[in-house]
Amino acid sequence: MKTRYDYLKTGAIICSLIAAPNFIQLVDAQPSTGLKSKDKGQEADGKIEAGVSVGITVKGLACPFCVHGLGKKLKKIKGVQAVDIELKTGVARVTFDKGVKPDEKALREAIKKAGFTAGEIKASES
Amino acid sequence: MRNIVFILSVTLMGVSFVSAAPITTNTALPVSEGELLLRAQAKYIRSTGDAGAANRELTVWAAPTVLVFGASEKIALFGIFPWLDKSLDLNTPLGRVNRGDSGLGDFRFLARYTLGQWDKAGETLRLAPFVGVKIPTGNDNAQDSLGFLPAPLQLGSGSWDPMIGTVFTWQKLAWQFDSSLSYKFNTAANGYQFGDEARLDLSFQYRLWPRELGSGVPGFLYGVVESNLIWRDRDRLSAAGGIDSGGKVWYLAPGIQYVTERWILETAMQLPVVQKLNGSALENDYIITAGLRFWF
Numbered sequence: 001m002k003t004r005y006d007y008l009k010t011g012a013i014i015c016s017l018i019a020a021p022n023f024i025q026l027v028d029a030q031p032s033t034g035l036k037s038k039d040k041g042q043e044a045d046g047k048i049e050a051g052v053s054v055g056i057t058v059k060g061l062a063c064p065f066c067v068h069g070l071g072k073k074l075k076k077i078k079g080v081q082a083v084d085i086e087l088k089t090g091v092a093r094v095t096f097d098k099g100v101k102p103d104e105k106a107l108r109e110a111i112k113k114a115g116f117t118a119g120e121i122k123a124s125e126s
Numbered sequence: 127m128r129n130i131v132f133i134l135s136v137t138l139m140g141v142s143f144v145s146a147a148p149i150t151t152n153t154a155l156p157v158s159e160g161e162l163l164l165r166a167q168a169k170y171i172r173s174t175g176d177a178g179a180a181n182r183e184l185t186v187w188a189a190p191t192v193l194v195f196g197a198s199e200k201i202a203l204f205g206i207f208p209w210l211d212k213s214l215d216l217n218t219p220l221g222r223v224n225r226g227d228s229g230l231g232d233f234r235f236l237a238r239y240t241l242g243q244w245d246k247a248g249e250t251l252r253l254a255p256f257v258g259v260k261i262p263t264g265n266d267n268a269q270d271s272l273g274f275l276p277a278p279l280q281l282g283s284g285s286w287d288p289m290i291g292t293v294f295t296w297q298k299l300a301w302q303f304d305s306s307l308s309y310k311f312n313t314a315a316n317g318y319q320f321g322d323e324a325r326l327d328l329s330f331q332y333r334l335w336p337r338e339l340g341s342g343v344p345g346f347l348y349g350v351v352e353s354n355l356i357w358r359d360r361d362r363l364s365a366a367g368g369i370d371s372g373g374k375v376w377y378l379a380p381g382i383q384y385v386t387e388r389w390i391l392e393t394a395m396q397l398p399v400v401q402k403l404n405g406s407a408l409e410n411d412y413i414i415t416a417g418l419r420f421w422f
Contacts, residue, residue, distance in 0.1 A: 057247060059245035059246055059247055059250075060156075060243070060245030060246070060249070060250035061248070061250075062248050062249055062250055062297045062298055062299050062302075063155070063297060063299075063302070063346065063385060064343050064344065064345060064346055064385050064386055064387045065385050065386070065387065065390055065419070065421075066155060066156065067343050067387045068158075068161075068387050068388055068421045069156070069157065069158025069161045069196070069421070070158065071387075072158065072161065073158055073159075084342070085342070085343055086341060086342065086343075087299070087339065087342070087343045087344070088248075088299070088339040088340070088341070089247070089248075090247040090248050112199055113158065113159040113160075113198075113199050114156065114158040114159070114199070115155075115156020115157065115158055115159075115196070115199045115240070116156065116245060116250075117243070117245040119247070
């Protein structure tokens with residue numbers, strides 16, 4: 001006989017399966033995966049649609065004044081329509097023009113030039 | 127007269143030169159490649175309480191403008207351009223007189239390299255050594271009705287003085303800690319050599335508001351406590367050798383700072399806790415600093 005816990009567990013699994021496609025992972029920053037970033041990035045690269053938004057974890061970002069240079073660098077990337085930075089989570093959401101495919105290398109380079117470290121990059125809902 | 131030198135030197139060396147955070151000292155936080163930052167400060171220094179017959183009273187206004195350029199993600203370049211007004215009142219056989227000068231002081235240029243950087247979400251640790259040089263752009267031969275002003279009252283030293291140092295910063299979303307250790311090698315000019323100077327500066331900033339971070343990039347109100355420990359070697363006159371000057375000063379500086387994405391407003395008051403000065407040096411009462419930083 002199924003307990004209430006079993007029903008909750010089943011529900012959680014179903015929810016996570018539904019939600020998963022909304023978070024297409026380009027690069028896993030967690031070293032525990034044992035995969036090289038490049039390998040995973042290449043593997044997932046084809047899944048990123050043109051004209052989408054991506055969320056990038058920016059490591060090292062911890063004050064408002066540091067955000068300005070980062071935002072300017074990201075906005076300079078070709079095809080970037082808007083940049084929204086969430087200081088609390090350290091995530092920069094970059095929205096690209098329609099038809100423009102997000103360039104992971106350019107995103108990482110922009111963050112590096114701003115003096116920070118790029119972490120995980122995920123497609124996000126626009 | 128020469129014994130006012132320590133306070134004047136402290137004033138100018140105490141101009142912090144880097145991008146964000148501390149008020150009276152430095153930080154290792156990044157300056158984005160190709161970006162330009164302006165920092166403007168106003169400092170008011172008052173030294174009174176001279177027990178001697180001269181009853182000296184020193185007032186200094188300093189307005190250093192700092193331009194910071196991100197040459198790369200690791201290298202930041204700094205130019206520091208001070209405007210100064212030095213005024214000393216003292217009793218002389220001719221009565222109470224005022225001596226001093228105002229105008230541009232000696233410029234300083236520095237390069238900072240981020241040697242170590244450990245970043246996590248909402249947190250960073252950085253170590254950044256720097257080198258620099260003070261160049262003799264300020265007038266160093268001003269005179270008044272009593273003759274040439276003594277070296278400490280001149281706007282410039284006339285000397286080229288290199289400096290080295292290193293800054294360590296640990297920043298989290300709720301607080302920030304900075305420490306800076308620096309040494310300035312003063313060289314001789316016009317027969318006078320200011321003593322070398324070493325500094326250990328510490329700064330702790332705590333986010334007072336907002337208590338809970340909301341969405342986007344909110345402005346931060348920081349409460350700041352800073353410490354400046356400064357040692358100065360004896361000055362030297364080429365004709366007379368070492369003179370009774372230099373010493374140690376320890377300041378504590380409470381302050382407040384409002385930080386946004388584009389600009390920072392800040393103020394702090396440096397209060398001397400310990401002043402062990404050689405000779406009959408005039409002790410400092412306080413230093414008030416107010417400043418603005420702005421990204422272009």
